[in-house]
Amino acid sequence: MSTSDITVDQVVLSARNIAKSFGAVQALKGVNFDIHRGQVTTLFGENGAGKSTLMKILSGVQLPSSGELLLNGVPVHIGSTVEARELGISIIHQELSLAPNMTVRDNVFMGREIMGPMGVNFAEEERQCRALMQELEEDIDPLALVEDLRLGQQQIVEIARALSVNSNILIMDEPTSALSAAEVEVLFKVIHDLKAKGVSIVYISHHLEEALTISDHAVVLRDGQMTAYAPRADIDLDWIVRNMVGENFDLGTPPQTRFGPPALVISNLSVPMASGTGLAVDQLDLTVHKGEIVCIYGLMGAGRTELMECAAGRISPSAGDVRLNDRSVAQMSIAQRIDAGLVLVPEDRQRDGLVQTMTVGRNLSLASIRRFTRGLFTHLGAERQIIDASIKEVTVKTDGPGAPIGSLSGGNQQKVVIGKMLVTHPDVILLDEPSRGIDIGAKAEVFRILAQHAAQGMAVVYSTSEVGECLSIAHRILVMRRGKIVAQFTHDTTKEAIMAASGESLVA
Ligand SMILES: Nc1ncnc2c1ncn2[C@@H]1O[C@H](COP(=O)(O)OP(=O)(O)OP(=O)(O)O)[C@@H](O)[C@H]1O
Ligand SMILES: [Mg+2]
Secondary structure, eight states, X not given: OOGGGSOTTOEEEEEEEEEEEETTEEEEEEEEEEEETTOEEEEEOOTTXXXXXXXXXXXXXXXXXXXEEEETTEXXXXXXXXXXXXXXXXXEXXXXXXXXXXXXXXXXXXXXXXXXXXXXXXXXXXXXXXHHHHHXXXXXXXXXXXXXXXXHXXXXXXXXXXXXXXXXXXXXXXXXXXXOHHHHHHHHHHHHHHHHTTOEXXXXXXXXXXXXXXXXXEEEEETTEEEEEEEGGGOOXXXXXHHHHSSOOOOOOOOOXXXXXXXXXXXXXXXXXXXXXXXXXXXXXXXXXXXXXXXXXXXXXSSHHHHHHHHTTSSOOSEEEEEETTEEOTTOOHHHHHHHTEEEEOSOIIIIIOOTTSBHHHHHHGGGGGGGEETTEEOHHXXXXXXXXXXXXXXXXXXXXXXXXXXXXXXXXXXXXXXXXXXXXXXXXXXXXXXXXXXXXXXXXXXXXXXXXXXXXXXXXXXXSOHHHHHHHOSEEEEEETTEEEEXXXXXXXXXXXXXXXXXXXXX
């Protein structure tokens, strides 16, 4: 079909009066939502607004409590993901749904293996997988294990799997939260090609500017209700933020502060690549003072994660030293470093940040649990107090501390990962892409909290691939590239200057 055959406002899938409750929580309260043929509908809303829940209903992951779905005007029952796939609907999940101990190829074709006369045709699967990676301009081996990939690469695998289905309707729930600007650019090219083939796309992202560039229609979900709609011509950043949070604000600029003595001193640090060849961190020096907020900006794969994981004791260096308050932590375990006041908010909340089998409350108190323990007993009152304060501080939207962590929306889980480390009152906090999936209001709140703790002497190292964040929070911005710090800026620099130093061009 050529583009000219596509009727511009043909609705392919409609949700009518959809409601969804989880016990007492009413996640969706009678939502109407249309997906248009060959167009991108972006869905905005605060953390916990109900976006993922609505998309799970459209893709057969969950059933609605009430309401109706119409496919090309005809009522349909979408009872499972397999049924959804047969109807031409697939989804890229916000929380990655990959099997870590399986290969990239097996993940891409899981549940719909290509069969030949002799059983599964692995060679054909591998060929198609390679072609998908080429389309996504990624150098990922189809035979690599998913658990050996960076988070951003895992996200690419999740995308490749959805693309391999050749669906008519493709739902993308935060597809780019771990991707670099260059990777996002490639994905947008792919989206453009899909649109030309008549594929309809729903796109969810808290990278508002980014989502803006590909919106044909935008809708805003607030507290389980659709509250605003606009066609492309009327959508701008102000419109989104106003409708999402009910007011307009920007993330601000960091206050000028006087800094104290060095809190964290990293010297001559080298960390080998996980693959064993070359260095992920290459003879790096970094000093962060008490009260100072330092942003480390760089592409995915620049070595930021390895730097932070090494400082926190998760991986070992091949050379160099890390000192906290003028004391080497080289011989300390992760737990000892936390007790000494050096903590990490890790990149991958599912794998490293949260314990999925525990409640929201226990996840929040986990890192500081020793403070509540007297002999064999945990001081429940003290623990509860800290948990309540933390839920309030980082504004977690939850039923209560007893709710399972998996019942929280993606952004709210991320807030728990941050809150959990802040309650330990660290001297140095390392945050690896902490704003993944949190809405603009919550981001402003996190920035305010970090600035407040910094003003009281906490040193902050904040790793990000969103250049705007650097300008809003950092006293000092360091650009990391191929394991080294290659440039340094103060916050009165420009986005362009920072990106140029990282070897990246601005996304159009
Ligand atoms: N399985 C579940 N059990 C209980 N409550 C749930 C479950 N799934 C979602 N919820 C609740 O439904 C509400 C909507 O969550 P949802 O994940 O749809 O939000 P979202 O808009 O996708 O947010 P985010 O931007 O943070 O991803 C939240 O209050 C959440 O806690
Ligand atoms: Mg979500």
